Amino acid sequence: MASITIEAITKTFGTVPVLNDIDLSIADGEFVVLVGPSGCGKSTLLRMIAGLEDITAGEIRIDDRRINEVAPKDRDIAMVFQSYALYPHMTVADNMSYSLKLRKTAKERIAEAVGAAAGKLGLDPLLARRPKALSGGQRQRVAMGRAIVRHPKAFLFDEPLSNLDARLREQMRAEIKRLHKSIGATSVYVTHDQIEAMTLADRIVAMHGGIIQQVGNPLDLYDRPANLFVAGFIGSPAMNFVEGHRRAGAIETDDGSKIAIPDGVQLAEGQAVTVGIRPEHVRIVAGPEAGSYAARVDLVEPTGFGTIVHVRLLGQDLKIYTLERGIAAVGQPLHIALDGARLHVFDRETTNRIG
Amino acid sequence: MTRKRIVLTLLHRLAVLAYVAFALFPLFWLLKVSVTPTSLLYTEGIRLWPSRASLEHYAFVLTHSSFPTFFLNSTIVSGATAVIVTIVASLAGYAMSRFVFRGKYWIVALLLLTQMFPLVMLIAPMFKMLSPLGLTNSLTGLVIVYVAFNVPFATFLMQSFFDGIPKDLEDAAMIDGATRFTAFRQIILPLTLPGIAATLGFVFTAAWSELLFALMLISGNQATTFPVGLLSFVSKFSVDFGQMMAAGVLALIPACLFFLLIQRYLVQGLTAGAVKG
Secondary structure, X not given: OOOEEEEEEEEEEOOEEEEEEEEEEXXXXXXXXEEOOOOOOHHHHHHHHHOOOOOOEEEEEEOOEEOOOOOHHHOOEEEEOOOOOOOOOOOHHHXXXXXXXXXXXXXXXXXXXXXXXXXXXXXXXXXXXOHHHOOHHHHHHHHHHHHHOOOOOEEEEEOOOOOOOHHHHHHHHHHHHHHHHHHOOEEEEEEOOHHHHHHHOOEEEEEEOOEEEEEEOHHHHHHOOOEHHHHHHOOOOOOEEEEEEEEOOEEEEXXXXXXXXXXXXXXXXXXXXXXXXXXXXXXXXXXXXXXOEEXXXXXXXXOOOOEEEEEEEOOXXXXXXXXXXOOOOOOXXXXXXXXXXXXXXXXXXXOXXXX | OOHHHHHHHHHHHHHHHHHHHHHHHHHHHHHHHHOOOHHHHOOOOOOOOOOOXXXXXXHHHHHHOOHHHHHHHHHXXXXXXXXXXXXXXXHHHHXXXXXXXXXXXXXXXXXXXXXXXXXXXXXXXXXXXXXXXXXXXXXXXHHHHHHHHHHHHHHHHHHHHHHXXXXXXXXXXXXXXXXXXXXXXXXXXXXXXXXXXXXXXXXHHHHHOOOHHHXXXXXXXXXXXXXXXXXXXXXXXXXXXXXXXXXXXXXXXXXXXHHHHHXXXXXXOOOOOOXXX
């Protein structure tokens, strides 16, 4: 087990910049999730830690040892690929023991290690099979088994669940979390799925356009997103954004409605801002009250657990997430209140959080 | 099945049958003439099978001609060419498929360039080059020439096979602790066996049936290959068809055996199950 330090890492493919001055330190035993849309550079960063991608500038260290020039095989890390990358001409057991064989581990030790890993992942009955005789979920498990069979310094996961169906993904997600709890190894996990990021991470690194947007524990990112990108990326259904300007002691939206400025937020007169409010922080109230708005229901999406209600308000398609059922029908007039303490205000020019 | 489908299937089968008959008929004729005694060859007219079949031509070819030597020469030349070309093309094809390197574009262009000339144009310069090196009239010389002319195409062939193998597999192997070469040898190569078999087969048959260079570069009997040997049945005044056809049938045997050996790999889809699917 080990810590990983990434210092001023830059990567360009030809003249195309992919990663720009990335700094990140990952503590021993920590589970860090790199999350962002495709093309944000998260997979490239992971592959650089693995040694599969050259480093244009900067330094990566594992346990204070500079590894920029160290071959992947000497970095003592394990990686789970999105495609699983199982060796098709080898049995499950051979797939899992390949790394140990390359290290010239004694036969009995190999059998023991493979047995233990197979037991942990429920692979015992499959050991003699070839990958093509396995289901997607089983292949995923074998890929995990191949990673845990030798106790590497760190685990790297490159979107390991993206090829599974929703149900299996949920199941494996919990399993990965359990596995990390029991093994406690330093893990770096790449995903574009914010739910995976939220549920698995000790710390989330949100990336966009080759730049780290925010680093923090999942609830921090959820409660206090540092900028518009993080606010929009984390959370489902996604945050509502309303554009406006500060005018006469309030925020005036583009359609002329007013939103009270939350406590402790300093805005210059005329400053262009974007106000963010999560759908679960928009309330449907019984009748008109101070600061409430009148709106009509546009669309209702029941999810079973709750309901997403869309209304036309503040010049927006505003989403409301409520746990109550049957309180809204399309066309019905509603009174809406925003939870003032839960408003996020962003500078529209810099896209950074003001408060 | 509907009536229409039955008719379509029937038509399809008939078309395939017609094609197979068309393709195999010359082979059948080869066999027919090879077992027809010389006395009957011109007297019986055109018929599908002679009234009396005999193996006399085979016996003559095997015992009274240099064909066993030609046979051996061809086997050596074709075998050596196939093996060398496949090894070179595997390594080159892998590099083409996986690496970006300086001059790659020009190397590809040069490889293609070699395929553009009619070979006849190159015979004179080739002879001029090989002669002072003592490589005319030698099997080694033939192997060198055949390797040179087969490597480009075989490289492209192997490259396409490597392109079909996911890069993730070597990445995984290298993280598992393999060097690039170990990953190539233990992971990629076994998965390319169908491609290697196809390349071996292609090059072997190309070398086996090559006539032009063999005819021009070889003069003595001791280094003559099979196709050139077949020409020896054409004399100034007559052609001994029976013996020529018997030799031709014998020439088919190694090629058939070779494909029998590699066909297992040709049809196998070994990469199934490597990645998602």
